[in-house]
Amino acid sequence: MSDVDLLWPDPASGLDDEALLALIAMPEGRDWLRMNFIASIDGAATRDGRSGGLGDAADRRLFDLLRRPADAILLGAGTARIEGYGGMRLDAASVAWREARGLAAHPTFVLISRSLHLDPASPIFTEAPVRPIICTVVGAPARRLADVADVIVCGEGDVDPLRVRAELADRGLRHVHGEGGPHVFGSFLAAGAVDALHLTIAPTLEGGASGRITSGATASPTGMHLASVLRAADELFLHYARS
Ligand SMILES: NC(=O)c1ccc[n+]([C@@H]2O[C@H](COP(=O)([O-])OP(=O)(O)OC[C@H]3O[C@@H](n4cnc5c(N)ncnc54)[C@H](OP(=O)(O)O)[C@@H]3O)[C@@H](O)[C@H]2O)c1
Numbered sequence: 001m002s003d004v005d006l007l008w009p010d011p012a013s014g015l016d017d018e019a020l021l022a023l024i025a026m027p028e029g030r031d032w033l034r035m036n037f038i039a040s041i042d043g044a045a046t047r048d049g050r051s052g053g054l055g056d057a058a059d060r061r062l063f064d065l066l067r068r069p070a071d072a073i074l075l076g077a078g079t080a081r082i083e084g085y086g087g088m089r090l091d092a093a094s095v096a097w098r099e100a101r102g103l104a105a106h107p108t109f110v111l112i113s114r115s116l117h118l119d120p121a122s123p124i125f126t127e128a129p130v131r132p133i134i135c136t137v138v139g140a141p142a143r144r145l146a147d148v149a150d151v152i153v154c155g156e157g158d159v160d161p162l163r164v165r166a167e168l169a170d171r172g173l174r175h176v177h178g179e180g181g182p183h184v185f186g187s188f189l190a191a192g193a194v195d196a197l198h199l200t201i202a203p204t205l206e207g208g209a210s211g212r213i214t215s216g217a218t219a220s221p222t223g224m225h226l227a228s229v230l231r232a233a234d235e236l237f238l239h240y241a242r243s
Contacts, residue, residue: 002058004237008229015230017093020065023228024239026196031169033074033176034196035185036066037213041201044210045182050083054202058232063179066198068094070107070177072133072168077113079181080124085109087127106130108173111149112159112184116140120148133171135164161193186216196241197224203234 004020006012012019026032038054039045047053055063067073073088088109090098095105109124109132116136118124125132125148134145135154142151154163168176178184178194188194199213223243230237 002056002061002232004058004061004230004232006228007231007236008226017065020062020230021068021097023230024062024066024198025069026175031165031174032195033165033178033188033193034066034198035178035180035188035194036063036198036200037180037185038200038202039213040204040206040210042205042207043212044206044208045213046210047204047206051180052083054204054206055200056202056232056235058235059200059202059237062198062200062230062237064091064094066177067107068097069101069103069175071103071175072108072110072173072177074110074112074164074176074178074184076181076184077111077115077118078183079179080111080118080122082181086123087125087129088132089127089129104130107177108133108171110135110164110168110173110176112136112164114140114159116142116145116151118145120145125149133168135159135167158187161188161191165193180213182211182213182215186214186218186220189214189222190216190218190220192220192222194222194242196227196239199238199240201236201238 106129108130111134132149134151224240225243227239227241
């Protein structure tokens, strides 16, 4: 297991999973939506077109732990198509942890798509332990995916992030963990729908023309407050909460 140390606020070394889960916990008694991203030191969100090339074992450990307390995992269709996601199935330790706390064994996978250009034969749907949800717009061709997912209209031209949160909350999915991608993050940020960010800084300079972790036409400056800083070797894990 990759060693992860806490640098701030109270330095500690070799944190176990329970200590990490306590550090990344969101405030109790509130609905929340947080995002998890990785970027290089110079701000690249991808290497060779994917985020996976930037991460290592420690990032994977945090990535998996961040999923653990979530009712739903949110993802944009672009990332789903590029990163080759499978069914949203957590490992046995995560399932045991969740069941001990009265949570569903696995979180619900929630996809955001305007076009609904998603393959119903993808493992996202065929290997899903929980029927996924797709949030889309008025007029999208929902019939093709209706057999494999609940397709919910959440907007006219664009999916409205606040409507997504309300629709999910109505279904008991109040704690939402987002894994991207940049367009989803940009639109949720612009709507004021993001409560926290977990950002891994991969110890590499990428150069080139990779995009950032947010994308979109609307600038949306949002003050954030530093909640914790973790380190694994040369990699940093920054946890920011919305001010
Ligand atoms: N560094 C990281 O941590 C990280 C994390 C995730 C992804 N990525 C990378 O990001 C790249 C993908 O970027 P991306 O921005 O295209 O990903 P994305 O945000 O996952 O997907 C964009 C797509 O999501 C849908 N969408 C997003 N916001 C919408 C809205 N408000 N209303 C309606 N539909 C909406 C649209 O789907 P339709 O096209 O189906 O209409 C849109 O084309 C990949 O290279 C991936 O590897 C990096």
